[in-house]
Amino acid sequence: MRRVALALFSTVTGLVMLLSFKTHSSTATVPVATAPVVPAGTSAGDSASSTGGTSSTGTASAPSSAASSAAASGTKTVTGDAVDTRFGPVQVQITVTNGTITAVNAVEYPQNNPRDQQINAYAIPQLNSEALAAKSANIDMVSGATYTSDGYLDSLQSALDKAGL
Template sequence: MHALKKNRPLRRMTLAAATTVTGVVLLLSLKPHTPPVPVRASSSASQPSSSPSPSAGSSGESSGSSGGTKTAGTRTVTGDTVQTRWGPVKVRITMRNGTITDVTAVTYPSDNPRDQEINSYALPQLRREALAAQNAQIDSVSGATYTSDGYKQSLQSALDSAGR
């Protein structure tokens, strides 16, 4: 007689329990995203880094210093490094006569292919939004929420440093 026949409910319950426990153990053994590593904030705003190492900060914390340069009506200001779940985000803005003329993501998560894929479409969208809005009140990019939040916070700190 087969082990799963209806006249043997205890065997079915035992098999179901064993299967459930095995499934839970397998799920718990999955490894999460690569753990972040602390990043050191550079003391000079003129040292861009397009491939940073992630940091261990929690979402929304910001650190680092704002820096800027000024040349004949054009001013470049770098925002604070904002630690996100997937790594640091830092934005640099260029302003001419009080108008944002360029926004560049200096530091952003790029340690794995998924980060690179997300940021390849998210950063250009965030840049366009910032240039159109001329402030940090921009929409987040779907699928890149943490990067979008860090981008907006760093952008706001750069604008604050520029006196806007």
């Protein structure tokens, strides 16, 4: 009878300890998702999002018809929203010439420590080349750089939306 009582007590104690265990990942991701980096990136992106074409429009009417003139002819550079990830913000800039994406660059990405630098030295060039080849945000994520890839895709889609593509 003592063994049964001891086994039951040990089982209940272990179960209570297991259910009361708190992990750090749930508390670490909450502040990241609510950080106000995206609005700051939006206003910065809007002020630097469209650069007038060097060949087609240089008049005062360019800002009112920037989307239609870029689709018809000329070059426009658009910066997507800065997307805050668990390890830092990711922001993508695209160059559109005659309605086609001609360049894709990540202008901001996590570089806070050697591990971030190692991961992104591999991931960012791969994401840039895949986005340029696909001419859309329909690209694969890079294995081992999930957070960067996710932020990259969101920022790229934002830039494509701003460019009207």
